[in-house]
Amino acid sequence: MHARAHDASQRERRGNTLIVRGLSIASPILGLSGQCDVVEFRACEGGVPLQGENGRWQPYPIEYKRGEPKENDADALQLCAQAMCLEAALCCTISEGALFYGKTKRRMTVSLDDKLREKVRRMTAEMHELARRGHTPKVKPSKSCNACSLRELCLPALMRKKSVQDYLGEAMEGDE
Ligand code: SF4
DSSP: OHHHHTOTTOEEEETTEEEEEEEEEEETTTTEEEEEEEEEEEEEEEEEEOTTOOSEEEEEEEEEESSOOOSSSHHHHHHHHHHHHHHHHHTOOOOEEEEEETTTTEEEEEEOOHHHHHHHHHHHHHHHHHHHHTOOOOOOOOGGGGGOTTHHHHOGGGGGSOOHHHHHHHHHHHHO
């Protein structure tokens, strides 16, 4: 499902909607870059012009997730960050987007309000500060790890193993 959503070759028109998959985005202000799963551009007089298309279009980002809605707001924050990158690139305002969950097969609309945007700015600034200090925060394993695309980099299972320091400490105690 996610691979299809990311297929950059797919650009499809359905009625008054242009569906673009795998759109590359970036925001120099936030210091973020990435790819949107799907952006629907809906024909709208108050929208933005698009290269190669007639008329004006209002962008509507949609993020695809394999699982089900989470208890935290991580998915909404990701979607909001995408919208903020699109706004910066297209000089527009995006007030709403959606999350689609494969397990429930439902699309949930997300209001991209000031509170969510402020949290994106705060967390992005915190992330850059950690990177500047060269500090890697400790992994917090949860059930979300099972469906996380960073799992192979993050290796959450290693957190359940003893640290080298603890291992050596216990080995030395055993020798005494
Ligand atoms: S694998 Fe790492 S990044 Fe992904 S949810 Fe688990 S702790 Fe977070």
